[in-house]
Amino acid sequence: MTKILVLIPKLRGIGGMETVINEWIDYFNSNESKFEVTFVAPQGIENISRMHTGKRVYIKKPLAWLNLNRIHGFLDVLKLLVFSHYDIVICLSVPLLKACAIIKLFLGRKFAIVSWFHFSLNKIIKNSDEIFLNMCDFHLAISSGISEYLFHHGVSKDRIGLIYNPSGNLHVSKRRDVYSKNWNNGVLQLAYVGRVLWKGQKNLQFLLEGLTKFQLPWRLRIIGTGPKSDLYLLEQYVQIHNLTEYVSIKGWQANPFELVTDQMDFVILTSEYEGLPMVLIEAIRRGIPVISSDCPDGTKDVVSPENGYLYRVRDMTDFIHVLNTAFYQKKTFSYDIVRNSGSKFDTSKYFMRVEKALKQIDEVHEC
Structure with missing residues (x-):
């Protein structure tokens, strides 16, 4: 042995x-x-x-x-x-x-x-x-x-x-073939799951600044926690820019994907660097498409045209372009194809x- x-x-x-x-x-x-x-x-x-x-x-x-x-x-x-x-x-x-x-x-x-x-x-x-x-x-x-x-x-x-x-032992309770019911509301529904870091690795500042420049309807659900200083900066930004109607902050959850419901169009990640982001793997294995920065390491191993979009790190123009593409093409993603794209995990x-x-x-x- x-x-x-x-x-x-x-x-x-x-x-x-x-x-x-x-x-x-x-x-x-x-x-x-x-x-x-x-x-x-x-x-x-x-x-x-x-x-x-x-x-x-x-x-x-x-x-x-x-x-x-x-x-x-x-x-x-x-x-x-x-x-x-x-x-x-x-x-x-x-x-x-x-x-x-x-x-x-x-x-x-x-x-x-x-x-x-x-x-x-x-x-x-x-x-x-x-x-x-x-x-x-x-x-x-x-x-x-x-x-x-x-x-x-x-x-x-x-x-x-x-x-x-x-990908772990996932519990997917139902198929996401209900896309057509949920995706006709004319709003891009996004979920961020992970550590709340305003700058640096997770770069939520970039995410919020990008969304404020995005010209089409959107909503963001943030699930996670972080240092008090970062949470304060996030909450202040939401208040100062009158985003309370658009951004909901749910805090840390033992089972975060229970709040990433069928009404969420994409899980989003704006990190400057990652090893291999588990949140993207967990999302696609649940049939949920993703939007992510193209980090030097792990994101390209997960994200493909079958399951979502990559944008260039810290490139706001490219990020806004991807958000626009996601808004108009979100109904094209298939639950089975998104799930199967992560089968190697x-x-x-x-x-x-x-x-x-x-x-x-x-x-x-x-x-």
Whole structure:
């Protein structure tokens, strides 16, 4: 039995990365596999209520003092790698990767180090980090953009496994063939699902500014939460520009897609960068078309002419053009075609790719 340790960074507990980790926990707890996988979050996770449990899952609340939490986390990793035997160690952050590489180097351990990053590498990898990328025995890439980044920074293709992300166990209660009933109201109905960040990655400022310039009828439903300062800026913008009739802010929801009803024409994302946005995968697997920025990494793996539209990042003219196209062509999307366009993200297909990659790592490590 090959023993694998998955090291999870400090997380909020409510995002897409946590959703994928939960899928791994469920899969390796309930399916026969030659891999025994242990999950550890050495610095804890803020909201552990959404995290799944199992006999090899060790997730705690983080300590209040940040520096003590970091030290405690490093000591936990050190203890795990010194006193337990693992064949493969999968790291989900650069600091965890560095810690494992240093421990392996100085203590002479034989485990294989694997990266599994969920963010755009252009944003999280510094020049000084590239040496650690090449110290990895293998990389699990969640998007073609991440795979290409690794290859162009010296990682050979045989050390990269493109696995994408899973769509999860979706509960689609009814078909969206009711399009014709809902889409004749002459309004473009949009839903934003995710972290509320006014500037930076999610760039809701761009979304709201674009919609205020859009000349056709629209409505926007925002489902998610974020820092108080960002929520304040969003609410202020809505009030100052008299958009309360057009923008509804629903806050964080445990099951956000329950509010993305059949009356929503598109799920929209205006991010400046992504790893592989789970929200787009979850939308198309429910038959809901999408509009998204064409990020350097993951969005082009999800969005196609069959299921929605891409616009150039930070290009307002192109964004308005896409909104106009979406308004007039929204009735052309087929529920079945949109759903099937995301079939490669089916959980069963996803774990076939994961198992294949892990077997490849195991074979190389045994050699």
